[in-house]
Amino acid sequence: MSTIAPYILTLRCADGPGIVHAITGSLLGIGGNILEQAQFTDEDSGIFSLRTKFESPQSIEVVRAAVEAAAAPFNAEMSLRHESDRRRALIMVSKFDHCLVDLLYRQEIGELPIEIPVIVSNHMDCEHIAKRHGIEFVYLPVTPENKSEQENALLKLTAEHNVDVVILARYMQVLSDALCSQLSGRIINIHHSFLPGFKGARPYHQAHERGVKLIGATAHFVTAQLDEGPIIEQEVERVTHAHTANDLAEIGRDVERLVLARAVRLFAEDRIMLTGKRTVVFQ
Missing domain, CATH: 3.40.50.170 (Formyl transferase, N-terminal domain)
Structure with a gap:
């Protein structure tokens, strides 16, 4: 069983094709393993929301750089932290x-x-x-x-x-x-x-x-x-x-x-x- 500390990622942006693919692809690129994921598009506002819990052997700085690069084309608001950071x-x-x-x-x-x-x-x-x-x-x-x-x-x-x-x-x-x-x-x-x-x-x-x-x-x-x-x-x-x-x-x-x-x-x-x-x- 993995002992790698998990991360929590949240993301919010205008809905569009390729968002989930881009984010999950960036996590795969840093050796990430998704443990829990939820997403929703509000049809009234067109806003896409995502929450992902995942583990990765990389530092939070490396993880952040990878996810921010993937999210940049979507002008997304995002947060990232270690789950243990209360x-x-x-x-x-x-x-x-x-x-x-x-x-x-x-x-x-x-x-x-x-x-x-x-x-x-x-x-x-x-x-x-x-x-x-x-x-x-x-x-x-x-x-x-x-x-x-x-x-x-x-x-x-x-x-x-x-x-x-x-x-x-x-x-x-x-x-x-x-x-x-x-x-x-x-x-x-x-x-x-x-x-x-x-x-x-x-x-x-x-x-x-x-x-x-x-x-x-x-x-x-x-x-x-x-x-x-x-x-x-x-x-x-x-x-x-x-x-x-x-x-x-x-x-x-x-x-x-x-x-x-x-x-x-x-x-x-x-x-x-x-x-x-x-x-x-x-x-």
Whole structure:
């Protein structure tokens, strides 16, 4: 059995003939062996997306040069890394800690292949959780007067810690348009409803008032439009007329944990490709 460390390659470009042939041919040329491959063409946009897991005895510099040369005629956006190089996540949280605790647990037992160097909050409620896990906790209280300053501090933290993704684990502040733009495709939020229904605040109360029979949670990329970003993962749970708004919130917390963990894992494994307002998710 091979002991060569595997690579993960992702590629996105306008669809056309010869893309797969060119990329797989370049991998063969460096002694590559494909272990897993998924591809999809979005017919609405004409965008081709590809994710390949492969092994090669060559260095990442040699591999990158070969794949970039093969992809050049297609003007493709691509990423390449060793599978063992874990994505680094900055988690933001307010007072509700259930999603944060779940992510930390899954990361510690090896279910989430990420590193978590820092936790940021606009409240002090979760500081003890960060300390218990040996993770830096940064308190950034937000007011209308200091919002811009605190977001600049957040950007500085992402740079200092080489952060790949910012996870909003029930962080109850609306991010500015400027921040959303600077971190486009790198902020994942968990919204406690099945979008596009019940956007904004108190969605469980909105759902209760409408007498819904299904509640859910949605993990999505954050954009300047509140709760309108490309959807990554969703799940629902059946409820009845007998459930109160508080019951819905209690049931919903379990759904939120599950959906956010799935979305983070998909990001960590480079399985999400953005295509306009939608995502291609290679399960």
